[in-house]
Amino acid sequence: MIKEFEVLTKERYELINITNKVERIVRESKVRDGLCFVFAPHSTAGIVLTEDESGLKNDWLAVLKKMVSGFDFFHNRIDNNADSHILSGLIGQEKTLVIENNKLIRGTWQNIFLIEFDGPRTRKVIVKT
Ligand code: ZN
Numbered sequence: 001m002i003k004e005f006e007v008l009t010k011e012r013y014e015l016i017n018i019t020n021k022v023e024r025i026v027r028e029s030k031v032r033d034g035l036c037f038v039f040a041p042h043s044t045a046g047i048v049l050t051e052d053e054s055g056l057k058n059d060w061l062a063v064l065k066k067m068v069s070g071f072d073f074f075h076n077r078i079d080n081n082a083d084s085h086i087l088s089g090l091i092g093q094e095k096t097l098v099i100e101n102n103k104l105i106r107g108t109w110q111n112i113f114l115i116e117f118d119g120p121r122t123r124k125v126i127v128k129t
Helices: 019-029 054-067 082-091
Strands: 002-008 014-017 034-039 045-050 094-100 111-116 122-128
Touching (some): 019 034, 045 054, 054 082
Antiparallel strands (some): 034 094
8 A cells, every 4th residue: 555645844954753644554554564664755855763852853953954064065056955955865765664463663762754854845755555
């Protein structure tokens, strides 16, 4: 089964918890045991597993912004978002989780986030089970 949903982002850089939406799709898929592939079909956003804590979310964004600061990016001559493309590629645009008894196996603090690097935008998330 393949399903998708939209996420409206509000900031240029932002972490948005999509765990509930992905888990609902897994439940509705009726898949007992298998894999859940979560994919953002975008080159300026990513998917990350991390704790949903406001300080940590700010920490993520501070580290990522610093990683791409101080460069004179060639891409910015035609489109002002080289930082967004590079972070998207580094973070990755997909994650695969295991489904057991129709539930995702994940650690207590492992939430699934869409990470926006070039918002605000309407983003798509594709979930394949
Ligand atoms: Zn671009």
